[in-house]
Amino acid sequence: MRDTDNTDDIADARGAHGAHRPAVIELRRYTLRPGRRDELIELFDRELVETQEETGMSVLGQFRDLDDPDRFVWLRGFPDMASRRRSLAAFYDGPVWAAHGPRANDTMVDSDDVLLLRPLTERSGFADHRPERRGAPGTAAPDRFVAVTLWSFPPGVRDGAALIRDGLLPLLRETGPAPLAALATETAPNTFPRLPVREGENVVAVVTSYPDEPAHHAHAKALEAHPRLRDVLLPTLNRTQQSPPQLLRLTPTGRSLVR
Template sequence: MPRTVPAVPAVPAVPAVPALHSAVIELRQYTLRPGRRDELIELFDRELVETQEETGMTVLGQFRDLDDPDRFVWLRGFPDMASRREALSAFYGGPVWAAHGPRANATMVDSDDVLLLRPSPDRSGFAGPPAGRRAQAGAAAPDRFVAAALWHFHPGTHDGTRLIRDGLVPLLRRTGPAPLAVLVTEPAANTFPRLPVRTGENVVVVLTSYPDEDAHRRHLADALARPVVRNEILPGIERAQAAAPVFLRLAPTARSLIR
């Protein structure tokens, strides 16, 4: 029998906003050679943002992982899987990657930790920032903190996803800033096998932005103070999990749209 999702106080509906035309999103986590993250970020922000977007994709966000000085995290989006294949083929087969790809690859130990995602069924994708990408390459990074929570569930199951989407996320919206996006696994086959993605996954990713990490801690404390979270929502999520959740503490780079 399906488990009933705990009742949560009603919240105002969030208007549907086009997710930067990104129905398909890659969350990419790169392990870099020691001490070379700033080198990759400088190259990426200068040479690999607009040049990727010219092929039809959107570079959504670039981040320093605050828990690992040799980890670079970024996201990019595509209108659909067919355009993903076309855009990636154009970029990685084109002159910009031929010129700058070898230097970028030289900073990396591993670039295959990639989740293929899509907005959750309630269309909780990224909303386009009204001012667009403001900073130029070399500008100071924004003083912001982005939290990414990755929950892993057994393939083919839905209880955990429903608890996050219908229980946890509405309460987070009531107690602090609304998540920037709620993403779930895109089950379609990889249309660009040259770049591997993780398969056999059932993941929910919630990204939220804060002025600083203290604001994030206060938001979590407020949410955890609610009995429905402590006694129903989180225990239900834990029972549905296939693995422990992963929590990323991220600092946006100067040219990140997500900030």
């Protein structure tokens, strides 16, 4: 599956990566063998960050899931779906994955829980997460808390995304820190089927960062008390959503750019 003669394409992808606003984002949630999360994080942060970015993709964030000691969550981005295919082929058919992939895979029970996303609006993607700001391998994890809220709506229903965009995001900014990103399902076909993604989804993901979990709780309480949420937005969301929102409570690793 490896593409040949794609040097110029990867250079173009690096240029787009330099704009720090990936247009396609993967939210990847891995279930690991018991007790092996730190092993994977150490390997990932040492061997699998810059080497992925050399092919034109962006490694945006790596996280421990506070609700599951055997869950590793991470984010990576691409300029577009075509460059995603080229970059993934270059990496997974390349020497780095050949050397380190077997050990990484050995820590995993499942790696197919993947949402393929895009910015909900032109300006709601991840911005200004520059690789030069990333700490060296072995950097201690920062004292930060990252919340990812996943809102699920029935397939084909556009009202849900509009409610998040026009109703919830302004309220989040009004009551606390602005989200780092708001993302919606990318509906284009998976351009690299060797890595499955969840099909048929209609999800909006809102990513917000806090100094700690109490700060997140304070923001949530202020939001819940807002009359516009309580009286107008929440009843409409409850009628529109397919299932209750899911909260991912995450702490970034030492090399995560999203923090």
